[in-house]
Amino acid sequence: MFHALVHYHEVALKGRNRGFFEQRMVRHLRSALKNLKAIQVEALPGRIRVSFPEERSWECIHDTLSRTFGVTNFSFARSAPISYVSSDLTKLKEAIRRNIPSNAFTTFRVLTKRAEKRFPKTSMDIDREIGADICEHTGKRVNLSKPDLTIYIEILKHDAYYAFNKEPGPGGLPVGTGGTVLCLMSGGIDSPVAAYRMMKRGCRVVFVHFHGRPYLSRASEEKVRDLVTLLTSYQLSSTLYLVPFGEIQQHIVLGAPAPIRVVLYRRMMMRIAEELARQEEAWALVTGDSLGQVASQTPGNIQVVSEVTGLPILRPLIGMDKIEITEQAQAIQTFETSIEPDQDCCTLFVPPHPNTRARLSEIQHVEKGLDIAGMVRQGIEYVERANYAYPA
Ligand code: ATP
Ligand code: MG
Numbered sequence: 001m002f003h004a005l006v007h008y009h010e011v012a013l014k015g016r017n018r019g020f021f022e023q024r025m026v027r028h029l030r031s032a033l034k035n036l037k038a039i040q041v042e043a044l045p046g047r048i049r050v051s052f053p054e055e056r057s058w059e060c061i062h063d064t065l066s067r068t069f070g071v072t073n074f075s076f077a078r079s080a081p082i083s084y085v086s087s088d089l090t091k092l093k094e095a096i097r098r099n100i101p102s103n104a105f106t107t108f109r110v111l112t113k114r115a116e117k118r119f120p121k122t123s124m125d126i127d128r129e130i131g132a133d134i135c136e137h138t139g140k141r142v143n144l145s146k147p148d149l150t151i152y153i154e155i156l157k158h159d160a161y162y163a164f165n166k167e168p169g170p171g172g173l174p175v176g177t178g179g180t181v182l183c184l185m186s187g188g189i190d191s192p193v194a195a196y197r198m199m200k201r202g203c204r205v206v207f208v209h210f211h212g213r214p215y216l217s218r219a220s221e222e223k224v225r226d227l228v229t230l231l232t233s234y235q236l237s238s239t240l241y242l243v244p245f246g247e248i249q250q251h252i253v254l255g256a257p258a259p260i261r262v263v264l265y266r267r268m269m270m271r272i273a274e275e276l277a278r279q280e281e282a283w284a285l286v287t288g289d290s291l292g293q294v295a296s297q298t299p300g301n302i303q304v305v306s307e308v309t310g311l312p313i314l315r316p317l318i319g320m321d322k323i324e325i326t327e328q329a330q331a332i333q334t335f336e337t338s339i340e341p342d343q344d345c346c347t348l349f350v351p352p353h354p355n356t357r358a359r360l361s362e363i364q365h366v367e368k369g370l371d372i373a374g375m376v377r378q379g380i381e382y383v384e385r386a387n388y389a390y391p392a
Pocket of ligand 2: 187
């Protein structure tokens with residue numbers, strides 16, 4: 001058997017919630033790796049072990065662990081039996097000698113962690129003993145501060161595990177531990193990054209997109225579908241609601257002066273999103289707003305838009321600038337899709353210079369002349385729902 005030893009953020013997972021977090025992560029990994037043959041995922045004290053019979057499964061496991069929130073780091077490990085009675089390390093030494101990538105380094109160090117403190121030798125004893133053995137058999141030198149190779153050893157209950165690598169995980173908290181949130185996805189650069197950031201904090205994200213059909217093309221919708229597919233690789237299953245918004249915008253256009261239309265669109269989106277959030281038992285709405293980026297994201301307009309819903313509106317990008325957001329979009333590989341040309345419904349019937357400081361009293365006055373409840377009902381009535389799963 002081969003193993004991946006998975007480490008998570010100890011501090012965040014301490015206390016009474018720890019078992020809950022661990023179980024979430026185990027379940028997530030089992031589900032993400034379900035297509036691999038004879039795979040076992042198990043919570044051990046302080047780490048999770050993924051065991052697999054075929055070495056070539058590692059590539060897929062590596063990919064999965066790199067996108068599993070809650071994982072701090074992980075390594076490809078093999079095991080060897082150890083004896084607690086004699087504290088003999090012969091089998092471990094032999095195994096390490098057999099598998100060490102001799103051509104890949106000239107200096108090395110050994111770093112041992114004992115999960116099982118009952119083992120009679122200390123971590124330092126083991127470092128020295130294994131180190132001496134490798135020096136003797138390979139002629140390589142020890143360098144504690146800047147080695148070419150680090151040999152990681154973990155002493156567990158029945159076995160010792162050894163690894164020659166340590167790969168970074170994405171950090172964060174296991175998906176599902178932060179409840180469900182509903183993300184307003186536009187097909188632009190920002191909202192996919194906002195969704196990613198909430199997933200990383202443990203939220204299960206449900207998506208809603210408002211499209212301009214029949215007045216606009218399907219382009220934004222296709223993009224959002226692609227983006228949700230990409231993001232589903234982090235949470236394994238997703239739901240996307242597609243709300244036809246063109247008719248609703250028509251109503252608004254008939255009853256409202258051009259400069260405040262964007263704010264009215266946004267308020268309608270929030271109301272419909274709130275309704276869907278209640279259906280999904282989501283505790284918050286998420287947007288890709290970044291302060292001051294465009295007219296609808298000024299302090300005044302953010303206030304006026306937020307005011308329509310009782311749900312918290314999370315804006316994880318509010319303090320980031322476009323360059324930072326773009327870098328993050330590239331890192332999570334949503335950027336290329338986001339920059340494909342489309343027709344955003346928010347540009348429908350909107351002047352080039354919308355009002356950046358809409359007054360709530362004016363907005364409320366205009367809305368009195370609109371059938372707000374009817375529009376919400378209409379949005380909900382014609383909503384389409386799509387489900388996504390990863391691996392497909
Ligand atoms: P993005 O890059 O996410 O499109 P943006 O910089 O283009 O953001 P806006 O178009 O003002 O800014 O949108 C701000 C936020 O409002 C978006 O991040 C998204 O959360 C929400 N939003 C805008 N348009 C839509 C839409 N058609 N469907 C769903 N949500 C939307
Ligand atoms: Mg946009």
